[in-house]
Amino acid sequence: xxxxxxxxxxxxxxxxxxxxxxxxxxxxxxxxxxxxxxxxxxxxxxxxxxxxxxxxxxxxxxxxxxxxxxxxxxxxxxxxxxxxxxxxxxxxxxxxxxxxxxxxxxxxxxxxxxxxxxxxxxxxxxxxxxxxxxxxx
Amino acid sequence: xxxxxxxxxxxxxxxxxxxxxxxxxxxxxxxxxxxxxxxxxxxxxxxxxxxxxxxxxxxxxxxxxxxxxxxxxxxxxxxxxxxxxxxxxxxxxxxxxxxxxxxxxxxxxxxxxxxxxxxxxxxxxxxxxxxxxxxxxxxxxxxxxxxxxxxxxxxxxxxxxxxxxxxxxxxxxxxxxxxxxxxxxxxx
Numbered sequence: 407x408x409x410x411x412x413x414x415x416x417x418x419x420x421x422x423x424x425x426x427x428x429x430x431x432x433x434x435x436x437x438x439x440x441x442x443x444x445x446x447x448x449x450x451x452x453x454x455x456x457x458x459x460x461x462x463x464x465x466x467x468x469x470x471x472x473x474x475x476x477x478x479x480x481x482x483x484x485x486x487x488x489x490x491x492x493x494x495x496x497x498x499x500x501x502x503x504x505x506x507x508x509x510x511x512x513x514x515x516x517x518x519x520x521x522x523x524x525x526x527x528x529x530x531x532x533x534x535x536x537x538x539x540x541x542x543x
Numbered sequence: 544x545x546x547x548x549x550x551x552x553x554x555x556x557x558x559x560x561x562x563x564x565x566x567x568x569x570x571x572x573x574x575x576x577x578x579x580x581x582x583x584x585x586x587x588x589x590x591x592x593x594x595x596x597x598x599x600x601x602x603x604x605x606x607x608x609x610x611x612x613x614x615x616x617x618x619x620x621x622x623x624x625x626x627x628x629x630x631x632x633x634x635x636x637x638x639x640x641x642x643x644x645x646x647x648x649x650x651x652x653x654x655x656x657x658x659x660x661x662x663x664x665x666x667x668x669x670x671x672x673x674x675x676x677x678x679x680x681x682x683x684x685x686x687x688x689x690x691x692x693x694x695x696x697x698x699x700x701x702x703x704x705x706x707x708x709x710x711x712x713x714x715x716x717x718x719x720x721x722x723x724x725x726x727x728x729x730x731x
Binding site: 409410411412413414415416417418419420421422423424425426427428429430431432433434435436437438439441442443444445447448449450451452453454455456457459460463468470471472474476478479480481482483484485487488489490491492493494495496497498499500501502503504505506507509510511512513514515516517518519520522523524525526527528529530531532533534535536538541 | 560609624633654676682684686687688701707711712714717
């Protein structure tokens, strides 16, 4: 089954974020109040691992799972979309304490209320799609 | 066993999150969670209203599989890999939270003051969850990514746009946590 490896990667991701408590509203609150190193440590370690890993992949010209060269997509240029969009996301992140990954993961922990956040997030994505061409990017 | 059933240390957690991103890179994909929201909108037929959602969601089946896995991962971690000790906060944080009417975690991941079924049924509780979701959905798509896409994938690839986005995440987060949350949860 072609999709099994993606499913299993997701399982790993879900377990790690739950056990790291990165899905916890409390952890996001204390992060934004600089009252614990926990979340900064997680993001920092993930980044160090990611930077070293991607550099190795580029230097050694590692081939992907299917034997093709690995292309790492560059982000589009822009400024306003990142500042404004980022700030709007930050407001939501600190309000309900979840980013898109944890929204899904918390569904698995049986938190019914997170379904409302998911519906809101889908609506928000839809509204962006409608307004996209009128917004500065 | 404490290492498995208690809170995972940030070194282990962070390392494994980085590895998750690298695994998806090795599979020839890009790590990012918020794009699934767009895919789900497309599946629901949003392409009929605006071109932004005219995409073939079948090409995103791999990503939806990651999401499905993440949900199952959350279930496994919560039911089989936890000993109920849960989040431990420092006492300053707990005092501060109690002042705005949010209870201490006591083994829970989420405060009842925001996520309980009772809270959900009040107009205020419902609005907080819905508005939080709207901000997350709108903001991540506008910024082209969330914590996974920008803070982990983007910054790992030393992308300047991702740094700008992450600074934005913190501007919004700090505004909310320090100025707006106390207003919303002011105990009457």
